[in-house]
Amino acid sequence: MKVLTIAGNTFKEAIRDRILYNLLFFALLMIAVSLLLATLTVGEQSKIIIDVGLASINIFGVLIAIFLGIGLIIKEIEKKTIYNILSKPVPRYQFIIGKYLGLLITIMVNIIIMGAGLYLILIINELRWGHDIFNADLDIWLYIWLDIWKAIYLIFIELMVVTAIALMFSTFSSSSTLSAIFTIAAYIIGHLTEELRLIGNNFPDSFMKSTINFFYYFLPNLDNFNVKGKVVHGIYVSASYISLVTLYGLLYISVVLLLSGVIFQRRDFK
Amino acid sequence: MGRGSDVVIKTANLTKVFKVGFRGKSVAALKGLNLEVNEGEIFGFLGPNGAGKTTTIKILMGLIYPTSGKAWILNKEAADVEVKNRIGFLPEQPYFYDYLTSREFLRFYGQLFGLEEDELRTRMNNLLTLVGLEDAADLQLRKFSKGMLQRIGIAQALINHPDLIVLDEPMSGLDPIGRKEIRDIILRLKEDGKTVFFSTHIIPDVEMICDRVGILMKGELVNVGRLDEIMDAKVKYVEIIVRNVSKEMLAHMEAMGSSVYEAWDHVSINVKDEDGVDSILQMIKDGKGRVVSVIPQRETLEEYFMKKIGGTS
Numbered sequence: 161m162k163v164l165t166i167a168g169n170t171f172k173e174a175i176r177d178r179i180l181y182n183l184l185f186f187a188l189l190m191i192a193v194s195l196l197l198a199t200l201t202v203g204e205q206s207k208i209i210i211d212v213g214l215a216s217i218n219i220f221g222v223l224i225a226i227f228l229g230i231g232l233i234i235k236e237i238e239k240k241t242i243y244n245i246l247s248k249p250v251p252r253y254q255f256i257i258g259k260y261l262g263l264l265i266t267i268m269v270n271i272i273i274m275g276a277g278l279y280l281i282l283i284i285n286e287l288r289w290g291h292d293i294f295n296a297d298l299d300i301w302l303y304i305w306l307d308i309w310k311a312i313y314l315i316f317i318e319l320m321v322v323t324a325i326a327l328m329f330s331t332f333s334s335s336s337t338l339s340a341i342f343t344i345a346a347y348i349i350g351h352l353t354e355e356l357r358l359i360g361n362n363f364p365d366s367f368m369k370s371t372i373n374f375f376y377y378f379l380p381n382l383d384n385f386n387v388k389g390k391v392v393h394g395i396y397v398s399a400s401y402i403s404l405v406t407l408y409g410l411l412y413i414s415v416v417l418l419l420s421g422v423i424f425q426r427r428d429f430k
Numbered sequence: 431m432g433r434g435s436d437v438v439i440k441t442a443n444l445t446k447v448f449k450v451g452f453r454g455k456s457v458a459a460l461k462g463l464n465l466e467v468n469e470g471e472i473f474g475f476l477g478p479n480g481a482g483k484t485t486t487i488k489i490l491m492g493l494i495y496p497t498s499g500k501a502w503i504l505n506k507e508a509a510d511v512e513v514k515n516r517i518g519f520l521p522e523q524p525y526f527y528d529y530l531t532s533r534e535f536l537r538f539y540g541q542l543f544g545l546e547e548d549e550l551r552t553r554m555n556n557l558l559t560l561v562g563l564e565d566a567a568d569l570q571l572r573k574f575s576k577g578m579l580q581r582i583g584i585a586q587a588l589i590n591h592p593d594l595i596v597l598d599e600p601m602s603g604l605d606p607i608g609r610k611e612i613r614d615i616i617l618r619l620k621e622d623g624k625t626v627f628f629s630t631h632i633i634p635d636v637e638m639i640c641d642r643v644g645i646l647m648k649g650e651l652v653n654v655g656r657l658d659e660i661m662d663a664k665v666k667y668v669e670i671i672v673r674n675v676s677k678e679m680l681a682h683m684e685a686m687g688s689s690v691y692e693a694w695d696h697v698s699i700n701v702k703d704e705d706g707v708d709s710i711l712q713m714i715k716d717g718k719g720r721v722v723s724v725i726p727q728r729e730t731l732e733e734y735f736m737k738k739i740g741g742t743s
Contacts, residue, residue: 165541169527176529240525244586247491247521248542249514428494430448 162250163258170262174228175269183227184270187220188277195281205285207392210308213278214388218315221271222347225319228266229326230339232259233424237334242429253421260327260417267319275312279305310402311391317409318385322347324416325380331424349375350382380412438594438625439467439490443499446485459485461649462499467627472620474636474657475629477646483629484522486646487598491519504594515543518592520583522599522629528572532563532582535571536589543590550589557585560615577608584615595619597628601635606671606698610723613639633657633728668707670699671722672714679717683710696722 174180194212198205233256236242245255282305325346329339349356353376360372384405387397444463447456460482467473477483488494489501492509506513526535533554540550558564561581571579580600587595597616601609616626616639630636636643637657645653645660653660673696680690680697688710689700701707707724714721 161544162542165538169530169538172534173527173529240521240523241527243488243491243493243521244519244526244539245542246493247514247517247519248539249511249544250542251511426495429488430494 163254163261166245166250166255166258167260167262167265170232170259171265174263174266177228179227180224180266180270183220183224184273187216187270187274190216190220191274191277191281195285198285205289206282209282209285210278211388211392213274213281214308214311214315214391217271217274217278217312218318218388220274221267221315221319222322224267224270225263225323226326226340226343226347228263229323230330230336230343232263232327233330234334234336234339237429246429252425256327256331256421256424257417260323263323263327264320267323268316271312271316271319275309278308307391307394307397310397311388314385314387314402314405317406318382321350321380321382321385321409321412321416324413324420328416328420328423331420331427346379347382350380351386353379353381354383380409384408436469437466437505438469439465439473439501439503439627441465441486441490441499441501444486444489444496444501445498446482446489446494447497459649460489460496463646463649463651465644465651465654467625469625470620470623471641472616472626472639473628474640474643475627475646476631476633476636476643477629478631481646482649483646484598485649487522487596487629490596491517515590516593518587518590518595520580520587520595520597520600523602526571526579526583526586528574529570531568531570532558532585533567535582536586539586540589545589553589553591557588560588561585562611576603577605580604580608580612584612588619592624594625594627597626599630600628601630601632605693606669606725607696607722609635610671634725637728638725665704665726665728667727668701668704669723669725669727670701670707670710670714671725672697672699673720673722675714675719676717679713679719683713686710700727 191209191213194209194216197212198208201208233242236245236259246252322343326339326343329342330336333339333342356372356379357376360369360376363369363372387401389395390397441463444460444465445458446460447458449455450457463482463486465486475483475486485494489496490503490508492511492514495509501508503510503513504516527538530538536554536557537550540553545553555564558567561584563578563581563585566574566578566582571582574582580603584597584600587597595616600612600616604612613635616628619626620639640657642655643657643660644651675697680692680699683699684690686706687702688706691698691700699710701710704726711721711724
C-alpha cells in the first residue's frame, strides 16, 4: 500500500515534469520523420518505418529511463524531500521499490504512446499509397504489425533493467552526472557483452581474462532484449524465447534492487 | 532504558562523527549527548547554528545513524519504523514536493500512515482550517510563500494524530504574526496532551511557551532546565504588534523614542524600556487599535554565546 502510494506520487511527479514531454515530443517527431525516409526507398516503406520507429522508441525510452531514473533518488536527497518521507513509517526498501514502480509506470505509458504513434504513421503510410488496409489480408496485421508489440515489450523489459541500474547508482552516489555516465556505460557495455567475452577469451594474460569475464557475467546482456531486426524482417520470435528473456530480466532486476536496498538502508541523509 | 513511560525522548551518550572533505577528516557533530524529554511538555532545543540540533533530530528520526550511543523514542529505538506512526515531524526549512497541491500533499502523507479515505478527508479539512490554508487547498506548493510552506508543513506533521511532535526550526524566516500563529498551534498541541520537541536559535520563541529547554553548543549539552533559571537575559526592547492604529499615533510613538515598522496588515512597535510599554498600550487602547502581541525581546542566543565565549577567553 505504501509502495503504491509512493509509486503513484512518483508517476505524478514525472508527468508534471517538462523533461518527459520534451523527450516524448522528439520521439514522436522521429517516428513521424521515418515517413520521409520511407519515401526515399523503393517499396518496403513499412520496414523502414518500423525500423526507425522501434529504434526511436528504444533510444528515447533509454533516455527517459536514465534521466528520470537517476533523478529518482538523487533529486529527493538534493531537494531534501526525502527527510519527510523517511521520517514517516515507511521502511527504506519500500521507498525504493515504490520509486522504481512509479517510474516503470511512467515508462510504460510513454512506450505505449510511442508505439501508438508508430502504428498511426504505418497506417498513414499505407493510406498514402492508396492501400485499402482496412480490408487487407489479416496477415499484415497479425504477423508483422502485431509483432511490433513483441519488440516493444522486450524494449520495456530492457528499460526495466536499465532503470534498476540507474536507481542503484543513485542510491550511493550523490552526483547525477557520475550516475548518468555509469549507467550509460553499463548500457553500452551491456549491448557488447558477446564481444567482451570474445576479447576476454583471446587474452593470453589470465588476469585480464578473468577481469573481462567478470564484467561479462556481472553486466546484463542487453542484446537478449533486442528483437527489432527480427521483427522488421518478419522473422518469427517465439513465445518461449520471450518468456525466457523476461525471466532473465526479472532475475537481474531483483538482484540489482536487493543490492540498492542494502546500500540505501545503511546510508546517512546528511 | 528505564520503564518510566513518562520519558518520551531519551538519548544516551549519543555521538555522531561525520567524515568531511576529500581526506575524510573527522568532525564530531555530537559528543555524548544525554537528553530526556518528558511526556506532555514543550521542550525547546536551543543552540547556535551548527551546534548539532539538526543532527540530533535526524538521529531521532532515523535519517542518520549514530556513530555511538543510543536514542529512544516512546520506549522504542529511534531507527524503529513502527514508532514513527506516533510521531509528527517537520524538517528544517520545509522541502516538499512543490508540484502537489495542499490537498494532494496531505493525502500523500496521510496514505503513508495508512489512513482510510473518509478519515483522511476529515483530518485534511480540519488541519487546513487549523493552519489557515483553506483558501489554498487546491494551490500547488510551488506558489506558496515561506510562511505558507511552514504552515502546510505543520499540517502534514499532525496528519497522524501524533503523540510526539518534533519540529526543526519551525519559526525561522517567519514574520512576527507567523511566529505567533506557530506558537499558538504548539500551545494547543500541549493542551491536547501532546509532547512537543522543537529546535530554534531564537530565544523569545522558547521563553514564552517552553516548559524546559536544553542548550546545545558544539555538540554538547551545556544546560537543561527552565530558561529563566539558565539565563538571565536582559530585555533589550519590547515588540508590540498592533493593527488599526492611526498614522498620527505612530508618529507620536516615534517621538517618544520607539521604533515603528509598518507591514502590510500590521505595525510592529519596538519600545526601548519596559516602563514605556504600559503607556503605549494605553494609547493604542484609547485609539481603538488592536494589540496582536506583546513580546519582550532579549538578546539572541548567538549574542549570549558570543558573550560567553568572549568572557572565558
